[in-house]
Amino acid sequence: MKFTDIFISKPVLASVVSLFIFLLGLRAATELNVRQYPELENAVVTVTTVYTGADADLIQGFITTPLEQEIASADGIDYLVSTSLQSASSIQAYIRLGEDPNEALTQIVAKVNKMRSELPEEAEDPTIELAVGQNIASMYLSFSSEILDNNQITDYLVREVQPKLATVNGVQRARILGDRTFAMRAWLKPERMAALGITPSEVYGALQQNNVLAAVGGTKGSNVALDLKAATDLNTTEEFERLIIRSEDNAIVRLEDVADVELGSESYQSSVTFNGKQATFMGIEVATDANALDVIEEVRGILENEVFPQLPEGMAGDIPYDGTEYIQDSIDEVVKTLIEAVLIVIAVIYLFLGSLRSVLIPAIAVPLSMVGALFLMLLMGFSINLLTLLAMVLAIGIVVDDAIIVLENIHRHVEEGLSPYDAAIKGARELAWPVVAMTTTLVAVYLPVGFMGGLTGTLFVEFAFSLAGAVLLSGVVALTLSPMMCA
Incomplete structure (x- = not known):
């Protein structure tokens, strides 16, 4: 048979x-x-070093080049891409396909720690981040408003929208692009500082010494227990303006005398527009082991039922890009x-x-x-x-x-x-x-x-x-x- x-x-x-x-x-x-x-194991290790006040040439010579030479000796690296900007250095090490990204990360961390003592003392410690997979999000969201500024939009997204989307099963990260995080900005006046003999380092030192968070502790009696708090931090624009920079011979120089203080953004280096209007974007990145269609469908359900209907008055939300389509x-x-x-x-x-x-x-x-x-x-x-x-x-x-x-x-x-x-x-x-x-x-x-x-x-x-x-x-x-x- x-x-x-x-x-x-x-x-x-x-x-x-x-x-x-x-x-x-x-x-x-x-x-x-x-x-x-x-799925591509195109892992990228990013080494970022901040050196406040340094120009691009100084960053290149004393931070980027030494770190590049040391990182290049690690195993499994395909090529390096570096960027030297005002006050910041960024080095991206692209891992060769097929190599273990975690092993390469371990070697790069060891190389960077070895070079830490040779970097300028004023430079901050390098931060190292590993990213595996595609860099393009599966969906991009746009939020804009004619009433609210970008600082307020960013604050709302961080508090209300980002937690809802980041907790969806299969979402790796809900990343805000073009964000303007609230920060107190002191714009120095060079003419006033020169007239009063004030240097930028004095202003910086005064901010460090007078705007701190102190842990006082607590007190406990036979029937009452109280937590103590020292109000040593500054919270409003007026408090920052009244900050004393110098006091001598009955003459007081306050921050408002040498700077314009306002509640602004941490950074003004990036800007996002959608349909000609200032906007704040949010990228929804799907985990590599998740089904993109199911994840984005669930995200759309949350957007249509919870996020978009509850937006503040004057704020509009849109979906400019959906890769699952x-x-x-x-x-x-x-x-x-x-x-x-x-x-x-x-x-x-x-x-x-x-x-x-x-x-x-x-x-x-x-x-x-x-x-x-x-x-x-x-x-x-x-x-x-x-x-x-x-x-x-x-x-x-x-x-x-x-x-x-x-x-x-x-x-x-x-x-x-x-x-x-x-x-x-x-x-x-x-x-x-x-x-x-x-x-x-x-x-x-x-x-x-x-x-x-x-x-x-x-x-x-x-x-x-x-x-x-x-x-x-x-x-x-x-x-x-x-x-x-x-x-």
Whole structure:
């Protein structure tokens, strides 16, 4: 008895095998992550050093260059990108694909700590941050107002909106862009300072000494316990203006004498506009192991039901960018293409064979192979993205070949006078090894693409293995289900 005879003589076994493939594929479809592109371990380690008051040349010579030379000796770094600005140095170390980002981070931290004693004493300690995955958020939100300024918008987003969105399951971070965090700004007057003999360091020292938070403690009696608090910090513009900078010979110089004090922003270096209006953006970054479609759908529900209806009067919210729309459009196109391909296959087979019964065999084989390929994708840790969807589209024309070949050979024996059962036995025996050879050849053609190195190999590994998996399952279906249905 040949291998194919088992499934022809025992149709229940063939049906169970096909149902097993189909149900595993359906289950995998609910578990697979959905993203725009395959996951790339493009980790970036950012080293930021603040040196207040230093110009870009000083930052470059005494901070950026020494740190660059030391960080470059760490293992696993592909290349470095550095930026030297007024009062700040930023070095980005891009980790080579395939390297462990945590191991590279450990080495970079050790290198930076080694150089700390050689940096200027006035410079702050370098801060090191590791970012893994894409830098583009899955959704961007815009908030603007003709009544409120950006400081007030930022304050509202931090208190009310950001906590709601950051706690959504699957959201990695809700990052505010173009934010203007409240800060007390003292704009010094050089003419007044020169006339009074005041230096910027005196102003800075007075702010440090007089605007502090002190922990006093508490007192406890037999029946009463009190917490003590020293009001040593300044909270209003008026309190800052009355801050004493210098006091000598009954002459007092206050901060308002040498500076304009206002409640402003921590930084004015960035600005965001939307439709020509000043705005504050918020980027919703989805975790790498989360389903982007489900996460963004939940975020949209919170925005429409909780955030947008409760915005303060005069504030408007909008969604300028939603990356999941492109993903959903791609999925819809694949489904549309799959339906069109199945209809074309049915029409062609009917025209050549003239039998509706024969049409059902490849019409079932195509979606079965495609759905079963989803289970193989889940086993290999892949996701539903543009490249795996492209593999599915290409696989439509390939997976149908095996079923059509088996069908036509069995149909030929039926036309020669054999019963459907005998024709299925004979036809399947004749094409068992040719189908195996054809399937193996196609798999061998696509698999090497997945073993390419570098960025290209990382991108196309999911494409190649998904396509090869669908072809492999088409061969299984052609040797099990198709002969049984012909019989």
